Amino acid sequence: MAAFSLHRFCTAPMLGSTDRHFRNFVRFLSAKTFVYSELVHCHAITRGDYHLELPENAQAHPVALQLAGCEPEDLAQATYSAYINGFDEVNINVGCPSPKGVDGNFGLCLMDEPHLVAECVKACIESSPLPVTVKCRLGSRPDYTQSELLNFLELNMEAGCKCFIVHARKADLALYNTHQNRTLPPLDYEAVYNLKERYSDIEWIINGDIKSVEEVKVHLEHVDGVMMGRGLYHNFYLLAEINRQIFGEELRPLTRRQLLEEKIFPYIAARMEEGLPLSHFVRHILSLYQFQPRANAWRRFLAERAYKPEATLDVLYESLKIVEKEG
Numbered sequence: 001m002a003a004f005s006l007h008r009f010c011t012a013p014m015l016g017s018t019d020r021h022f023r024n025f026v027r028f029l030s031a032k033t034f035v036y037s038e039l040v041h042c043h044a045i046t047r048g049d050y051h052l053e054l055p056e057n058a059q060a061h062p063v064a065l066q067l068a069g070c071e072p073e074d075l076a077q078a079t080y081s082a083y084i085n086g087f088d089e090v091n092i093n094v095g096c097p098s099p100k101g102v103d104g105n106f107g108l109c110l111m112d113e114p115h116l117v118a119e120c121v122k123a124c125i126e127s128s129p130l131p132v133t134v135k136c137r138l139g140s141r142p143d144y145t146q147s148e149l150l151n152f153l154e155l156n157m158e159a160g161c162k163c164f165i166v167h168a169r170k171a172d173l174a175l176y177n178t179h180q181n182r183t184l185p186p187l188d189y190e191a192v193y194n195l196k197e198r199y200s201d202i203e204w205i206i207n208g209d210i211k212s213v214e215e216v217k218v219h220l221e222h223v224d225g226v227m228m229g230r231g232l233y234h235n236f237y238l239l240a241e242i243n244r245q246i247f248g249e250e251l252r253p254l255t256r257r258q259l260l261e262e263k264i265f266p267y268i269a270a271r272m273e274e275g276l277p278l279s280h281f282v283r284h285i286l287s288l289y290q291f292q293p294r295a296n297a298w299r300r301f302l303a304e305r306a307y308k309p310e311a312t313l314d315v316l317y318e319s320l321k322i323v324e325k326e327g
Contacts, residue, residue: 007205007224010225011023011310012226013135018039018071023318024062027060031243034062039093042067045077045078065078066093067091067092068093068101068118076123077127079130088131089132089133093135094111096108097178097182108137108173111136111139115155117155119198121156125161134161136164137166137169140186148256164203168186186261204223205227209231232291234287240253260288276306278315280310285302286299302315
């Protein structure tokens with residue numbers, strides 16, 4: 001079942017984290033991981049000057065653009081822009097528990113408007129050949145019922161959605177803030193497993209507090225794919241094991257040092273020549289030595305030096321002296 005899914009392992013869209021640079025870093029370790037953009041409101045594309053920055057994205061397949069919004073016409077126009085710029089998929093977010101989403105009528109609150117979401121999905125599908133997926137939760141509030149969830153899902157299936165990414169918990173906007181809603185409402189992985197059993201012809205990707213390769217393997221016994229967010233961002237080299245154990249890559253992965261010296265540092269150097277500061281990239285690599293000796297010292301060194309306006313690439317090379325015994 002899961003072995004044939006392009007979504008077998010995915011990076012979760014994370015605002016301020018999964019930008020084009022992070023997605024390129026992912027690709028240095030894993031060719032098959034499905035990468036997702038940060039959440040982008042469709043108005044930023046259709047009414048603003050947001051640049052999709054696709055020259056590199058188009059070389060990093062498979063890659064999806066995650067969109068927010070509630071107007072079918074604008075979402076459809078943004079989907080077409082994603083298509084002509086080389087994205088492989090558009091994902092509509094109806095799971096983000098941000099108060100801004102409630103105020104702007106996008107994200108989680110749209111789970112209470114299933115007909116509108118279905119209209120959006122239909123419009124996006126009709127706008128281009130791209131697959132359109134939906135990222136949602138098990139409910140928008142603690143009392144969100146099973147019948148409400150099934151109605152939401154079935155309406156969007158009828159609209160043409162063939163793949164759902166489900167954060168395996170409900171949310172509670174009245175009790176928790178955005179950060180708390182990512183971790184405090186109880187998880188219910190079984191509920192997502194049951195959706196796969198109920199709608200076996202639909203692709204189901206599970207998300208929510210997944211942190212290890214072992215957990216990924218367990219989930220793949222029940223659903224088509226796994227999406228990992230902060231568990232990966234805070235332990236970036238986990239991708240090497242994902243590539244070996246989940247995708248069956250037999251080639252020896254780059255060591256952390258090789259990854260930095262042969263891939264990441266040259267990439268950063270090229271971007272700095274274009275005018276971007278070193279600080280633009282450092283946050284993406286701070287977790288590379290997670291669980292390794294001297295990881296804290298390495299992170300502290302970078303935090304103290306790499307964010308200075310005058311910082312050069314020399315800071316990165318100097319940092320290697322701290323972990324020089326790493327293989």
